Amino acid sequence: MFYVLNKNAQISTGNHKIHTIFCKRKPDCKNIIELHGVDNFMTALYEARKYYPCVEGCKYCCKEVRLKK
Numbered sequence: 141m142f143y144v145l146n147k148n149a150q151i152s153t154g155n156h157k158i159h160t161i162f163c164k165r166k167p168d169c170k171n172i173i174e175l176h177g178v179d180n181f182m183t184a185l186y187e188a189r190k191y192y193p194c195v196e197g198c199k200y201c202c203k204e205v206r207l208k209k
C-alpha cells in the first residue's frame with residue numbers, strides 16, 4: 141500500500157489530506173502527489189510534511205491517526 145497527498149488544501153481547515161491509493165475519496169490524479177516508498181501512515185505523514193506544513197489523514201482511509209492541532 142502507498143499513500144498520496146492532495147495538492148489542494150481543504151477549504152475548511154487549510155490542511156492537505158493524505159489518502160491511500162485505494163480511497164474512493166482521493167482527488168483526481170492531477171491533484172495528488174504520490175508518496176513513494178511509504179508503507180505506513182506515520183511515514184506518509186513525515187513525507188507529506190516535506191511538501192506542506194499542515195497535513196492530516198483522511199478520516200475514511202487513514203483512520204490510524206486523526207490529527208488535530
Ligand SMILES: [Zn+2]
Nearest residue numbers: 159163198201
Ligand atoms: Zn481517503
